[in-house]
Amino acid sequence: METFLQLLIYGLQLGSIYALIALGYTMVYGIIGLINFAHGDFLMVGAFVALFAVTLFGLGFVPALLISMIITGLLGVSIERIAYKPLRKRPRLSALITAIGVSIVLENFPRALPFIGPAPRPFPQMIPMVKFNVLGVSTNSVQLIMIALSVLLMVMLQIIVTKTQIGRKMRAVSLDKDAASLMGINVNSVISVTFFIGASLAAAGGIFYASTYPMIDVYMGIVLGLKAFIAAVLGGIGNIPGAMVGGIIMGIAEIFATSINSDLGYGIGFVILIFILLVRPAGIMGKFTIEKV
Amino acid sequence: MLEIKDLHVSYGAIKAVKGISFEVREGEIVTLIGANGAGKSTTLRTISGLEATAGGTITFMGQNINNMPPHKIVELGISHVPEGRRVFTNLSVIDNLKLGANLRKDKEAVKKDMKKVFELFPILEKRQNQLAGTLSGGEQQMLAVGRALMTKGKLMLLDEPSMGLAPMIVENIFEIIKEINNEGTTILLIEQNAYMALSIADRAYVLETGNIVLEGSASDLAENDEIKKAYLGA
Ligand SMILES: Nc1ncnc2c1ncn2[C@@H]1O[C@H](COP(=O)(O)OP(=O)(O)O)[C@@H](O)[C@H]1O
Ligand SMILES: [Mg+2]
Numbered sequence: 001m002e003t004f005l006q007l008l009i010y011g012l013q014l015g016s017i018y019a020l021i022a023l024g025y026t027m028v029y030g031i032i033g034l035i036n037f038a039h040g041d042f043l044m045v046g047a048f049v050a051l052f053a054v055t056l057f058g059l060g061f062v063p064a065l066l067i068s069m070i071i072t073g074l075l076g077v078s079i080e081r082i083a084y085k086p087l088r089k090r091p092r093l094s095a096l097i098t099a100i101g102v103s104i105v106l107e108n109f110p111r112a113l114p115f116i117g118p119a120p121r122p123f124p125q126m127i128p129m130v131k132f133n134v135l136g137v138s139t140n141s142v143q144l145i146m147i148a149l150s151v152l153l154m155v156m157l158q159i160i161v162t163k164t165q166i167g168r169k170m171r172a173v174s175l176d177k178d179a180a181s182l183m184g185i186n187v188n189s190v191i192s193v194t195f196f197i198g199a200s201l202a203a204a205g206g207i208f209y210a211s212t213y214p215m216i217d218v219y220m221g222i223v224l225g226l227k228a229f230i231a232a233v234l235g236g237i238g239n240i241p242g243a244m245v246g247g248i249i250m251g252i253a254e255i256f257a258t259s260i261n262s263d264l265g266y267g268i269g270f271v272i273l274i275f276i277l278l279v280r281p282a283g284i285m286g287k288f289t290i291e292k293v
Numbered sequence: 294m295l296e297i298k299d300l301h302v303s304y305g306a307i308k309a310v311k312g313i314s315f316e317v318r319e320g321e322i323v324t325l326i327g328a329n330g331a332g333k334s335t336t337l338r339t340i341s342g343l344e345a346t347a348g349g350t351i352t353f354m355g356q357n358i359n360n361m362p363p364h365k366i367v368e369l370g371i372s373h374v375p376e377g378r379r380v381f382t383n384l385s386v387i388d389n390l391k392l393g394a395n396l397r398k399d400k401e402a403v404k405k406d407m408k409k410v411f412e413l414f415p416i417l418e419k420r421q422n423q424l425a426g427t428l429s430g431g432e433q434q435m436l437a438v439g440r441a442l443m444t445k446g447k448l449m450l451l452d453e454p455s456m457g458l459a460p461m462i463v464e465n466i467f468e469i470i471k472e473i474n475n476e477g478t479t480i481l482l483i484e485q486n487a488y489m490a491l492s493i494a495d496r497a498y499v500l501e502t503g504n505i506v507l508e509g510s511a512s513d514l515a516e517n518d519e520i521k522k523a524y525l526g527a
Contacts, residue, residue, distance in 0.1 A: 165391070165395060168384060168388050168391065168392055168395075169392065169395065171381065171383055171384055172381045172384065172392055175381050175382065175383050175384075176379055176381065178338075178343050178363075178375065178379070179375060179379035179380075179381065180381075180392075181342075181343070181362070181363035181364050181367075182341060182343075182363060182367060182372075182373045182375060182379075182441075183367065183392045183393055183395060183440065183444060184364045184367035184368055184395060184396040184444055185364055185392070185395060186362070186364045187364070
Protein backbone atom coordinates (compact mmCIF):
# COMPACT_ATOMS: atom_id res chain seq x y z
CA MET A 1 0.00 0.00 0.00
CA GLU A 2 2.74 2.44 0.88
CA THR A 3 4.66 1.58 -2.27
CA PHE A 4 1.46 2.08 -4.19
CA LEU A 5 0.94 5.57 -2.76
CA GLN A 6 4.59 6.35 -3.23
CA LEU A 7 4.44 5.43 -6.90
CA LEU A 8 1.16 7.28 -7.28
CA ILE A 9 2.79 10.52 -6.13
CA TYR A 10 5.64 10.13 -8.58
CA GLY A 11 3.13 9.26 -11.28
CA LEU A 12 1.05 12.33 -10.52
CA GLN A 13 4.09 14.54 -10.70
CA LEU A 14 5.26 13.18 -14.03
CA GLY A 15 1.69 13.04 -15.28
CA SER A 16 1.03 16.68 -14.51
CA ILE A 17 4.11 17.57 -16.56
CA TYR A 18 2.87 15.48 -19.47
CA ALA A 19 -0.51 17.13 -19.10
CA LEU A 20 0.94 20.65 -19.31
CA ILE A 21 2.77 19.74 -22.50
CA ALA A 22 -0.13 17.75 -23.96
CA LEU A 23 -2.34 20.83 -23.60
CA GLY A 24 -0.30 22.70 -26.21
CA TYR A 25 -0.56 19.88 -28.72
CA THR A 26 -4.27 19.65 -28.21
CA MET A 27 -4.97 23.40 -28.28
CA VAL A 28 -2.99 23.96 -31.45
CA TYR A 29 -4.60 20.95 -33.08
CA GLY A 30 -8.00 22.21 -31.99
CA ILE A 31 -7.50 25.65 -33.44
CA ILE A 32 -5.66 25.05 -36.73
CA GLY A 33 -5.76 21.28 -37.15
CA LEU A 34 -1.98 21.00 -37.01
CA ILE A 35 0.06 18.47 -35.06
CA ASN A 36 2.84 20.83 -34.07
CA PHE A 37 5.85 18.53 -34.08
CA ALA A 38 7.97 21.39 -32.80
CA HIS A 39 5.89 21.66 -29.63
CA GLY A 40 8.15 19.35 -27.61
CA ASP A 41 11.04 21.69 -28.28
CA PHE A 42 9.26 24.54 -26.54
CA LEU A 43 9.74 22.76 -23.24
CA MET A 44 13.48 22.59 -23.91
CA VAL A 45 13.57 26.29 -24.78
CA GLY A 46 11.62 26.98 -21.60
CA ALA A 47 14.11 25.04 -19.50
CA PHE A 48 17.09 26.82 -21.05
CA VAL A 49 15.56 30.26 -20.67
CA ALA A 50 14.95 29.50 -17.00
CA LEU A 51 18.51 28.19 -16.65
CA PHE A 52 19.96 31.44 -17.97
CA ALA A 53 17.51 33.54 -16.00
CA VAL A 54 18.82 31.88 -12.85
CA THR A 55 22.51 31.50 -13.62
CA LEU A 56 23.12 34.76 -15.51
CA PHE A 57 20.60 37.08 -13.91
CA GLY A 58 20.27 35.46 -10.52
CA LEU A 59 16.48 35.37 -10.65
CA GLY A 60 14.46 33.26 -8.26
CA PHE A 61 12.12 30.46 -9.19
CA VAL A 62 8.91 32.40 -9.75
CA PRO A 63 10.37 35.24 -11.86
CA ALA A 64 12.42 32.73 -13.85
CA LEU A 65 9.30 30.65 -14.47
CA LEU A 66 7.26 33.67 -15.56
CA ILE A 67 9.97 35.08 -17.82
CA SER A 68 10.55 31.71 -19.40
CA MET A 69 6.83 31.23 -20.01
CA ILE A 70 6.58 34.66 -21.64
CA ILE A 71 9.66 34.28 -23.84
CA THR A 72 8.73 30.75 -24.91
CA GLY A 73 5.16 31.87 -25.52
CA LEU A 74 6.39 34.67 -27.78
CA LEU A 75 8.62 32.21 -29.59
CA GLY A 76 5.55 30.04 -30.21
CA VAL A 77 3.66 33.03 -31.58
CA SER A 78 6.54 34.00 -33.91
CA ILE A 79 6.92 30.46 -35.21
CA GLU A 80 3.24 30.29 -36.03
CA ARG A 81 3.38 33.65 -37.83
CA ILE A 82 6.54 32.89 -39.78
CA ALA A 83 6.29 29.18 -40.49
CA TYR A 84 2.68 28.01 -40.25
CA LYS A 85 0.46 30.96 -41.11
CA PRO A 86 1.57 31.21 -44.76
CA LEU A 87 0.60 27.55 -45.17
CA ARG A 88 -2.80 27.74 -43.56
CA LYS A 89 -4.71 27.37 -46.81
CA ARG A 90 -2.34 24.77 -48.24
CA PRO A 91 -2.66 21.00 -47.87
CA ARG A 92 -2.14 19.94 -44.27
CA LEU A 93 0.90 17.88 -45.10
CA SER A 94 2.86 21.06 -45.94
CA ALA A 95 2.44 22.47 -42.45
CA LEU A 96 3.17 19.09 -40.89
CA ILE A 97 6.47 18.81 -42.73
CA THR A 98 7.25 22.42 -41.88
CA ALA A 99 6.68 21.60 -38.22
CA ILE A 100 9.28 18.86 -38.43
CA GLY A 101 11.66 21.37 -40.00
CA VAL A 102 10.98 23.90 -37.24
CA SER A 103 11.70 21.20 -34.69
CA ILE A 104 15.07 20.43 -36.28
CA VAL A 105 15.97 24.12 -36.25
CA LEU A 106 14.89 24.59 -32.63
CA GLU A 107 17.09 21.69 -31.55
CA ASN A 108 20.13 22.33 -33.66
CA PHE A 109 20.39 26.09 -33.61
CA PRO A 110 21.02 26.20 -29.84
CA ARG A 111 23.21 23.13 -30.21
CA ALA A 112 25.46 25.19 -32.49
CA LEU A 113 25.63 28.11 -30.06
CA PRO A 114 28.85 28.09 -28.04
CA PHE A 115 27.13 28.91 -24.76
CA ILE A 116 24.62 26.08 -25.10
CA GLY A 117 26.10 23.29 -27.21
CA PRO A 118 25.28 19.60 -27.33
CA ALA A 119 26.36 18.54 -23.85
CA PRO A 120 23.80 18.13 -21.06
CA ARG A 121 23.76 20.89 -18.45
CA PRO A 122 22.89 20.59 -14.81
CA PHE A 123 19.72 22.46 -13.96
CA PRO A 124 19.90 24.53 -10.78
CA GLN A 125 17.89 23.62 -7.74
CA MET A 126 15.61 26.61 -7.40
CA ILE A 127 13.29 25.50 -4.65
CA PRO A 128 14.70 24.47 -1.27
CA MET A 129 14.36 20.71 -0.97
CA VAL A 130 12.59 19.71 2.23
CA LYS A 131 11.83 16.04 2.61
CA PHE A 132 8.99 14.75 4.70
CA ASN A 133 7.02 11.67 5.42
CA VAL A 134 3.27 11.40 5.27
CA LEU A 135 1.69 8.07 6.26
CA GLY A 136 4.94 6.28 5.47
CA VAL A 137 5.13 7.86 2.03
CA SER A 138 8.16 10.01 1.50
CA THR A 139 7.74 13.15 -0.54
CA ASN A 140 9.37 16.55 -0.74
CA SER A 141 8.71 20.21 -1.18
CA VAL A 142 9.77 20.28 -4.85
CA GLN A 143 7.44 17.47 -5.78
CA LEU A 144 4.44 18.95 -4.01
CA ILE A 145 5.04 22.46 -5.29
CA MET A 146 5.37 21.17 -8.87
CA ILE A 147 2.12 19.26 -8.64
CA ALA A 148 0.36 22.22 -7.07
CA LEU A 149 1.64 24.65 -9.70
CA SER A 150 0.64 22.31 -12.53
CA VAL A 151 -2.85 22.01 -11.13
CA LEU A 152 -3.01 25.78 -10.69
CA LEU A 153 -2.00 26.38 -14.33
CA MET A 154 -4.53 23.84 -15.56
CA VAL A 155 -7.34 25.34 -13.50
CA MET A 156 -6.44 28.79 -14.84
CA LEU A 157 -6.50 27.49 -18.39
CA GLN A 158 -9.84 25.83 -17.86
CA ILE A 159 -11.29 29.08 -16.51
CA ILE A 160 -9.87 31.06 -19.42
CA VAL A 161 -11.29 28.66 -21.99
CA THR A 162 -14.74 28.22 -20.49
CA LYS A 163 -15.49 31.52 -18.79
CA THR A 164 -13.82 34.39 -20.62
CA GLN A 165 -14.38 36.18 -23.90
CA ILE A 166 -11.01 35.09 -25.29
CA GLY A 167 -11.95 31.51 -24.39
CA ARG A 168 -15.24 31.84 -26.25
CA LYS A 169 -13.34 33.26 -29.19
CA MET A 170 -10.91 30.35 -29.14
CA ARG A 171 -13.74 27.83 -29.16
CA ALA A 172 -15.52 29.70 -31.95
CA VAL A 173 -12.38 29.93 -34.08
CA SER A 174 -11.61 26.26 -33.57
CA LEU A 175 -15.08 25.36 -34.80
CA ASP A 176 -15.52 27.73 -37.74
CA LYS A 177 -13.00 30.41 -38.71
CA ASP A 178 -15.19 32.10 -41.32
CA ALA A 179 -18.18 32.35 -39.01
CA ALA A 180 -15.89 33.63 -36.25
CA SER A 181 -14.47 36.36 -38.46
CA LEU A 182 -18.03 37.40 -39.36
CA MET A 183 -18.48 38.15 -35.66
CA GLY A 184 -15.63 40.62 -35.93
CA ILE A 185 -13.18 38.22 -34.32
CA ASN A 186 -9.59 38.68 -35.45
CA VAL A 187 -8.87 35.03 -36.18
CA ASN A 188 -5.12 35.58 -36.50
CA SER A 189 -4.77 37.09 -33.08
CA VAL A 190 -6.87 34.33 -31.51
CA ILE A 191 -4.54 31.77 -33.11
CA SER A 192 -1.57 33.72 -31.75
CA VAL A 193 -3.01 33.71 -28.25
CA THR A 194 -3.51 29.96 -28.52
CA PHE A 195 0.11 29.41 -29.54
CA PHE A 196 1.25 31.69 -26.74
CA ILE A 197 -0.66 29.73 -24.11
CA GLY A 198 0.40 26.36 -25.54
CA ALA A 199 4.09 27.25 -25.72
CA SER A 200 4.16 28.89 -22.31
CA LEU A 201 2.54 25.85 -20.68
CA ALA A 202 5.18 23.70 -22.37
CA ALA A 203 7.87 25.98 -20.92
CA ALA A 204 6.38 25.48 -17.46
CA GLY A 205 6.31 21.72 -18.09
CA GLY A 206 9.97 21.82 -19.15
CA ILE A 207 11.00 23.70 -16.04
CA PHE A 208 9.02 21.39 -13.77
CA TYR A 209 10.60 18.40 -15.48
CA ALA A 210 14.09 19.85 -15.16
CA SER A 211 13.46 20.64 -11.50
CA THR A 212 12.83 16.94 -10.93
CA TYR A 213 15.35 15.40 -13.32
CA PRO A 214 17.97 18.16 -13.24
CA MET A 215 19.91 17.58 -16.46
CA ILE A 216 18.84 19.42 -19.58
CA ASP A 217 20.02 19.31 -23.19
CA VAL A 218 18.77 20.50 -26.55
CA TYR A 219 17.16 17.18 -27.37
CA MET A 220 15.20 16.78 -24.14
CA GLY A 221 11.99 17.81 -25.88
CA ILE A 222 11.94 14.91 -28.31
CA VAL A 223 11.01 12.01 -26.07
CA LEU A 224 9.12 14.11 -23.57
CA GLY A 225 7.21 15.77 -26.38
CA LEU A 226 6.41 12.43 -27.94
CA LYS A 227 5.02 11.09 -24.69
CA ALA A 228 2.96 14.21 -24.14
CA PHE A 229 1.67 13.87 -27.68
CA ILE A 230 0.58 10.32 -26.89
CA ALA A 231 -1.12 11.70 -23.79
CA ALA A 232 -3.00 14.20 -25.97
CA VAL A 233 -4.09 11.42 -28.34
CA LEU A 234 -5.05 9.27 -25.37
CA GLY A 235 -7.28 12.03 -24.00
CA GLY A 236 -8.70 12.85 -27.42
CA ILE A 237 -6.68 15.31 -29.48
CA GLY A 238 -8.36 18.70 -29.59
CA ASN A 239 -9.99 18.13 -26.21
CA ILE A 240 -8.57 20.19 -23.34
CA PRO A 241 -9.79 18.20 -20.31
CA GLY A 242 -8.80 15.12 -22.34
CA ALA A 243 -5.19 16.29 -22.49
CA MET A 244 -5.13 16.74 -18.72
CA VAL A 245 -6.59 13.30 -18.06
CA GLY A 246 -4.40 11.69 -20.74
CA GLY A 247 -1.27 13.26 -19.25
CA ILE A 248 -2.02 12.07 -15.73
CA ILE A 249 -2.79 8.54 -16.93
CA MET A 250 0.42 8.44 -18.98
CA GLY A 251 2.53 9.61 -16.04
CA ILE A 252 1.04 7.14 -13.60
CA ALA A 253 1.26 4.26 -16.08
CA GLU A 254 4.87 5.07 -16.82
CA ILE A 255 5.93 5.20 -13.19
CA PHE A 256 4.16 1.94 -12.34
CA ALA A 257 5.59 0.22 -15.40
CA THR A 258 9.07 1.50 -14.57
CA SER A 259 8.79 0.05 -11.08
CA ILE A 260 8.38 -3.34 -12.71
CA ASN A 261 11.01 -2.89 -15.38
CA SER A 262 12.66 0.26 -16.67
CA ASP A 263 12.45 -0.74 -20.33
CA LEU A 264 8.78 -1.40 -19.86
CA GLY A 265 8.46 2.09 -18.38
CA TYR A 266 10.04 3.59 -21.46
CA GLY A 267 7.81 1.64 -23.83
CA ILE A 268 4.51 1.79 -21.96
CA GLY A 269 3.49 5.00 -23.72
CA PHE A 270 3.68 3.31 -27.08
CA VAL A 271 1.73 0.33 -25.81
CA ILE A 272 -0.95 2.76 -24.64
CA LEU A 273 -0.87 4.52 -28.01
CA ILE A 274 -1.37 1.30 -29.96
CA PHE A 275 -4.08 0.19 -27.59
CA ILE A 276 -6.02 3.43 -27.78
CA LEU A 277 -5.74 3.58 -31.56
CA LEU A 278 -7.18 0.09 -31.75
CA VAL A 279 -10.05 0.37 -29.31
CA ARG A 280 -10.93 4.05 -29.22
CA PRO A 281 -9.13 6.06 -31.87
CA ALA A 282 -10.88 9.29 -30.88
CA GLY A 283 -9.34 9.08 -27.40
CA ILE A 284 -10.99 8.94 -24.00
CA MET A 285 -12.85 12.25 -24.22
CA GLY A 286 -12.79 12.84 -27.96
CA LYS A 287 -15.63 12.57 -30.39
CA PHE A 288 -14.85 10.55 -33.44
CA THR A 289 -14.63 12.62 -36.57
CA ILE A 290 -13.03 11.58 -39.80
CA GLU A 291 -9.99 13.75 -40.00
CA LYS A 292 -7.24 13.89 -42.54
CA VAL A 293 -3.87 14.61 -41.01
CA MET B 294 -24.50 52.77 -48.87
CA LEU B 295 -23.00 49.74 -50.61
CA GLU B 296 -21.76 50.04 -54.15
CA ILE B 297 -20.37 47.13 -56.16
CA LYS B 298 -18.66 47.97 -59.45
CA ASP B 299 -17.59 45.39 -62.01
CA LEU B 300 -16.83 42.77 -59.34
CA HIS B 301 -14.97 39.63 -60.40
CA VAL B 302 -14.31 36.66 -58.12
CA SER B 303 -12.63 33.38 -59.00
CA TYR B 304 -11.92 30.11 -57.26
CA GLY B 305 -8.75 29.08 -59.02
CA ALA B 306 -9.79 28.61 -62.65
CA ILE B 307 -13.50 28.79 -61.85
CA LYS B 308 -14.94 32.25 -62.49
CA ALA B 309 -17.81 32.46 -60.03
CA VAL B 310 -18.65 36.17 -60.41
CA LYS B 311 -18.00 37.83 -63.74
CA GLY B 312 -18.17 41.57 -63.47
CA ILE B 313 -21.35 42.44 -61.63
CA SER B 314 -22.41 45.91 -60.53
CA PHE B 315 -25.17 46.82 -58.14
CA GLU B 316 -25.93 49.05 -55.23
CA VAL B 317 -27.83 49.05 -51.97
CA ARG B 318 -29.11 52.39 -50.69
CA GLU B 319 -29.59 53.25 -47.06
CA GLY B 320 -32.82 51.89 -45.60
CA GLU B 321 -33.60 49.53 -48.46
CA ILE B 322 -34.21 45.83 -48.65
CA VAL B 323 -32.45 44.67 -51.80
CA THR B 324 -32.55 41.10 -52.93
CA LEU B 325 -30.24 39.16 -55.18
CA ILE B 326 -32.03 36.16 -56.60
CA GLY B 327 -30.75 33.39 -58.79
CA ALA B 328 -30.48 29.65 -59.16
CA ASN B 329 -28.10 27.43 -57.27
CA GLY B 330 -24.51 28.14 -58.30
CA ALA B 331 -25.25 31.57 -59.79
CA GLY B 332 -22.65 33.22 -57.56
CA LYS B 333 -24.88 34.73 -54.89
CA SER B 334 -23.01 33.43 -51.86
CA THR B 335 -19.69 34.22 -53.46
CA THR B 336 -20.82 37.82 -53.87
CA LEU B 337 -21.75 38.12 -50.20
CA ARG B 338 -18.62 36.36 -49.02
CA THR B 339 -16.53 38.76 -51.06
CA ILE B 340 -18.30 41.80 -49.63
CA SER B 341 -17.50 40.47 -46.16
CA GLY B 342 -13.87 39.87 -47.03
CA LEU B 343 -13.99 36.08 -46.89
CA GLU B 344 -13.05 35.78 -50.57
CA ALA B 345 -10.56 37.93 -52.45
CA THR B 346 -11.67 40.06 -55.37
CA ALA B 347 -10.17 39.37 -58.79
CA GLY B 348 -11.25 42.78 -60.05
CA GLY B 349 -13.67 45.63 -59.47
CA THR B 350 -14.43 47.65 -56.36
CA ILE B 351 -16.62 47.34 -53.29
CA THR B 352 -17.45 50.62 -51.62
CA PHE B 353 -19.22 50.81 -48.28
CA MET B 354 -20.28 54.22 -46.97
CA GLY B 355 -17.79 55.91 -49.23
CA GLN B 356 -14.88 53.69 -48.24
CA ASN B 357 -13.22 51.12 -50.47
CA ILE B 358 -13.33 47.81 -48.60
CA ASN B 359 -11.75 45.55 -51.23
CA ASN B 360 -9.73 42.80 -49.60
CA MET B 361 -9.99 44.22 -46.11
CA PRO B 362 -9.83 41.52 -43.42
CA PRO B 363 -13.33 40.31 -42.47
CA HIS B 364 -13.18 41.47 -38.86
CA LYS B 365 -12.44 45.03 -40.01
CA ILE B 366 -15.42 44.95 -42.33
CA VAL B 367 -17.66 43.89 -39.44
CA GLU B 368 -16.25 46.78 -37.48
CA LEU B 369 -17.21 49.19 -40.27
CA GLY B 370 -20.81 48.02 -39.94
CA ILE B 371 -21.55 45.07 -42.19
CA SER B 372 -23.08 42.04 -40.49
CA HIS B 373 -23.47 38.77 -42.34
CA VAL B 374 -25.76 35.81 -41.70
CA PRO B 375 -23.95 33.11 -43.62
CA GLU B 376 -25.39 30.36 -45.76
CA GLY B 377 -26.18 27.28 -43.69
CA ARG B 378 -26.38 29.32 -40.44
CA ARG B 379 -22.95 28.34 -39.16
CA VAL B 380 -23.81 28.91 -35.51
CA PHE B 381 -21.17 27.84 -32.99
CA THR B 382 -22.67 24.49 -32.10
CA ASN B 383 -20.13 23.91 -29.32
CA LEU B 384 -21.18 27.09 -27.49
CA SER B 385 -24.35 27.95 -25.64
CA VAL B 386 -26.96 30.20 -27.24
CA ILE B 387 -26.04 33.06 -24.94
CA ASP B 388 -22.32 32.65 -25.71
CA ASN B 389 -23.10 32.77 -29.44
CA LEU B 390 -24.90 36.06 -28.89
CA LYS B 391 -22.11 37.44 -26.70
CA LEU B 392 -19.61 36.67 -29.43
CA GLY B 393 -21.72 38.69 -31.83
CA ALA B 394 -21.13 41.66 -29.55
CA ASN B 395 -17.44 40.99 -28.99
CA LEU B 396 -16.28 44.22 -30.66
CA ARG B 397 -18.63 46.43 -28.72
CA LYS B 398 -17.50 48.23 -25.61
CA ASP B 399 -20.79 49.71 -24.41
CA LYS B 400 -22.06 47.03 -22.03
CA GLU B 401 -25.39 48.75 -21.43
CA ALA B 402 -26.25 48.97 -25.13
CA VAL B 403 -25.21 45.34 -25.59
CA LYS B 404 -27.58 44.30 -22.81
CA LYS B 405 -30.38 46.27 -24.41
CA ASP B 406 -29.75 44.67 -27.77
CA MET B 407 -29.66 41.23 -26.20
CA LYS B 408 -33.10 41.95 -24.76
CA LYS B 409 -34.26 43.06 -28.18
CA VAL B 410 -33.03 39.84 -29.74
CA PHE B 411 -34.92 37.88 -27.10
CA GLU B 412 -38.04 39.92 -27.89
CA LEU B 413 -37.70 39.10 -31.58
CA PHE B 414 -36.95 35.44 -30.87
CA PRO B 415 -38.48 34.45 -27.51
CA ILE B 416 -37.43 30.86 -28.05
CA LEU B 417 -33.77 31.87 -27.85
CA GLU B 418 -34.30 33.28 -24.38
CA LYS B 419 -35.77 29.99 -23.24
CA ARG B 420 -32.89 28.09 -24.77
CA GLN B 421 -30.14 30.51 -23.77
CA ASN B 422 -28.10 28.04 -21.75
CA GLN B 423 -28.45 25.19 -24.22
CA LEU B 424 -25.69 24.35 -26.67
CA ALA B 425 -26.48 25.86 -30.06
CA GLY B 426 -25.91 22.46 -31.64
CA THR B 427 -28.99 21.12 -29.89
CA LEU B 428 -31.33 23.70 -31.48
CA SER B 429 -33.65 22.86 -34.37
CA GLY B 430 -32.86 24.22 -37.84
CA GLY B 431 -35.30 27.10 -37.49
CA GLU B 432 -33.97 28.01 -34.06
CA GLN B 433 -30.41 27.94 -35.37
CA GLN B 434 -31.42 30.32 -38.15
CA MET B 435 -32.94 32.63 -35.55
CA LEU B 436 -29.73 32.44 -33.55
CA ALA B 437 -27.68 33.19 -36.67
CA VAL B 438 -29.81 36.31 -37.27
CA GLY B 439 -29.71 37.24 -33.57
CA ARG B 440 -25.95 36.87 -33.47
CA ALA B 441 -25.58 39.10 -36.52
CA LEU B 442 -27.88 41.67 -34.90
CA MET B 443 -25.57 41.74 -31.90
CA THR B 444 -22.74 42.98 -34.11
CA LYS B 445 -24.94 46.06 -34.67
CA GLY B 446 -24.17 46.46 -38.34
CA LYS B 447 -25.73 49.20 -40.43
CA LEU B 448 -26.04 46.78 -43.33
CA MET B 449 -27.06 43.15 -42.86
CA LEU B 450 -26.26 40.53 -45.48
CA LEU B 451 -28.53 37.49 -45.33
CA ASP B 452 -27.64 34.36 -47.27
CA GLU B 453 -30.68 32.16 -47.91
CA PRO B 454 -32.31 32.43 -44.49
CA SER B 455 -35.19 30.24 -45.72
CA MET B 456 -33.02 27.29 -46.65
CA GLY B 457 -34.28 23.99 -45.31
CA LEU B 458 -36.98 25.52 -43.11
CA ALA B 459 -40.69 24.76 -42.88
CA PRO B 460 -42.91 27.36 -44.63
CA MET B 461 -44.36 28.67 -41.37
CA ILE B 462 -40.94 29.32 -39.95
CA VAL B 463 -39.83 30.95 -43.19
CA GLU B 464 -42.75 33.39 -42.95
CA ASN B 465 -41.80 34.15 -39.38
CA ILE B 466 -38.17 34.82 -40.31
CA PHE B 467 -39.18 37.09 -43.18
CA GLU B 468 -41.50 39.03 -40.87
CA ILE B 469 -38.55 39.60 -38.61
CA ILE B 470 -36.30 40.67 -41.46
CA LYS B 471 -38.88 43.32 -42.30
CA GLU B 472 -38.98 44.39 -38.69
CA ILE B 473 -35.20 44.65 -38.52
CA ASN B 474 -35.31 46.79 -41.63
CA ASN B 475 -38.04 49.00 -40.19
CA GLU B 476 -35.85 49.68 -37.21
CA GLY B 477 -33.18 51.10 -39.45
CA THR B 478 -30.94 48.29 -40.69
CA THR B 479 -30.38 48.14 -44.43
CA ILE B 480 -30.73 44.63 -45.85
CA LEU B 481 -29.13 42.75 -48.72
CA LEU B 482 -30.97 39.46 -48.99
CA ILE B 483 -30.03 36.49 -51.09
CA GLU B 484 -32.63 33.91 -51.91
CA GLN B 485 -33.51 31.01 -54.12
CA ASN B 486 -37.00 31.42 -52.77
CA ALA B 487 -37.65 34.34 -55.13
CA TYR B 488 -41.30 34.63 -54.25
CA MET B 489 -40.65 35.35 -50.58
CA ALA B 490 -37.71 37.61 -51.33
CA LEU B 491 -39.59 39.75 -53.85
CA SER B 492 -42.52 40.06 -51.46
CA ILE B 493 -40.48 41.98 -48.89
CA ALA B 494 -37.80 43.66 -51.03
CA ASP B 495 -37.76 47.17 -52.47
CA ARG B 496 -35.49 46.33 -55.38
CA ALA B 497 -34.06 43.16 -56.87
CA TYR B 498 -31.27 41.91 -59.09
CA VAL B 499 -31.28 38.59 -60.91
CA LEU B 500 -28.00 36.74 -61.07
CA GLU B 501 -27.29 34.01 -63.61
CA THR B 502 -23.95 32.20 -63.78
CA GLY B 503 -21.96 35.11 -62.47
CA ASN B 504 -23.76 37.90 -64.35
CA ILE B 505 -26.62 40.21 -63.47
CA VAL B 506 -29.26 39.67 -66.14
CA LEU B 507 -32.15 41.72 -64.81
CA GLU B 508 -32.78 44.43 -62.27
CA GLY B 509 -35.67 46.57 -61.16
CA SER B 510 -38.14 47.24 -58.42
CA ALA B 511 -39.24 44.10 -56.63
CA SER B 512 -42.87 44.59 -57.65
CA ASP B 513 -41.92 44.96 -61.34
CA LEU B 514 -39.79 41.86 -61.26
CA ALA B 515 -42.53 39.89 -59.54
CA GLU B 516 -44.70 40.67 -62.59
CA ASN B 517 -41.95 39.92 -65.12
CA ASP B 518 -42.79 36.90 -67.30
CA GLU B 519 -39.25 35.57 -67.48
CA ILE B 520 -38.91 35.74 -63.74
CA LYS B 521 -42.26 34.10 -63.26
CA LYS B 522 -41.19 31.25 -65.49
CA ALA B 523 -37.71 30.79 -64.15
CA TYR B 524 -38.07 31.49 -60.45
CA LEU B 525 -41.67 31.70 -59.40
CA GLY B 526 -42.78 28.38 -60.83
CA ALA B 527 -45.53 29.92 -62.98
N1 LIG C 1 -14.98 27.15 -52.27
C1 LIG C 1 -15.23 26.99 -53.58
N2 LIG C 1 -14.30 26.43 -54.38
C2 LIG C 1 -14.52 26.27 -55.70
N3 LIG C 1 -15.64 26.65 -56.31
C3 LIG C 1 -16.61 27.21 -55.59
C4 LIG C 1 -16.45 27.41 -54.19
N4 LIG C 1 -17.58 27.99 -53.70
C5 LIG C 1 -18.39 28.14 -54.77
N5 LIG C 1 -17.82 27.67 -55.90
C6 LIG C 1 -18.40 27.71 -57.26
O1 LIG C 1 -18.69 29.05 -57.57
C7 LIG C 1 -19.95 29.14 -58.22
C8 LIG C 1 -20.87 30.04 -57.44
O2 LIG C 1 -21.18 29.45 -56.19
P1 LIG C 1 -22.02 30.19 -55.08
O3 LIG C 1 -21.57 31.57 -54.96
O4 LIG C 1 -22.01 29.34 -53.88
O5 LIG C 1 -23.48 30.15 -55.74
P2 LIG C 1 -24.90 30.38 -55.08
O6 LIG C 1 -24.73 30.91 -53.71
O7 LIG C 1 -25.58 31.33 -56.00
O8 LIG C 1 -25.60 29.06 -55.08
C9 LIG C 1 -20.46 27.70 -58.37
O9 LIG C 1 -20.11 27.25 -59.66
C10 LIG C 1 -19.71 26.95 -57.31
O10 LIG C 1 -19.52 25.62 -57.70
MG1 LIG D 1 -25.30 30.06 -51.98
